[in-house]
Amino acid sequence: GQNIDQPTEMTATEGAIVQINCTYQTSGFNGLFWYQQHAGEAPTFLSYNVLDGLEEKGRFSSFLSRSKGYSYLLLKELQMKDSASYLCAVKDSNYQLIWGAGTKLIIKP
Amino acid sequence: SAVISQKPSRDICQRGTSLTIQCQVDSQVTMMFWYRQQPGQSLTLIATANQGSEATYESGFVIDKFPISRPNLTFSTLTVSNMSPEDSSIYLCSVEAGFVTEAFFGQGTRLTVV
Numbered sequence: 297g298q299n300i301d302q303p304t305e306m307t308a309t310e311g312a313i314v315q316i317n318c319t320y321q322t323s324g325f326n327g328l329f330w331y332q333q334h335a336g337e338a339p340t341f342l343s344y345n346v347l348d349g350l351e352e353k354g355r356f357s358s359f360l361s362r363s364k365g366y367s368y369l370l371l372k373e374l375q376m377k378d379s380a381s382y383l384c385a386v387k388d389s390n391y392q393l394i395w396g397a398g399t400k401l402i403i404k405p
Numbered sequence: 406s407a408v409i410s411q412k413p414s415r416d417i418c419q420r421g422t423s424l425t426i427q428c429q430v431d432s433q434v435t436m437m438f439w440y441r442q443q444p445g446q447s448l449t450l451i452a453t454a455n456q457g458s459e460a461t462y463e464s465g466f467v468i469d470k471f472p473i474s475r476p477n478l479t480f481s482t483l484t485v486s487n488m489s490p491e492d493s494s495i496y497l498c499s500v501e502a503g504f505v506t507e508a509f510f511g512q513g514t515r516l517t518v519v
Binding site: 329338339340391393 | 445446447448449450497504505507508509510511512513515
């Protein structure tokens, strides 16, 4: 079966750094996506990794290791508005998105 | 990018009735998807709706329960038929411009069946 694992919930402090991990087992791999979803809203795209390594985009970075089936999303200089769920998703061999359950990130002042 | 207008944003419906959800995209896209999301849970794909072909349903979802229309490249509807409280969920439409591009989502429809 296909599976994506990420922590259910994480708590961090405003101004700090947090790393959200994602491990996956899918039939094929055609890229890994991270989305942000605020409560009651639709997911919005954050990052895309298809090759190993780090992709940096402002305060957010995403890392991929295909051999380990592993990715992480790194959020720096946390702000209260970063409180949201972060969804990891992988495109399988059929280019279908397989979604993780999401990690709820709580930011404390 | 794509901007998707999804309606209604929320509704409370009586069991046994049907609700049709509409999604309008501001550009022509081939691939459109319908998802369901229970609170605190992952997105579950209901079906893929590509223009010019019948919708493809995932395991556990059938056309009689979730009929889909895709009359053109900018519009689609999902109907939730003969609703029961178990259908209470958030329904999302999504589009992708290509096989390895990001997905864009409508605002979601929060459905409560009483």
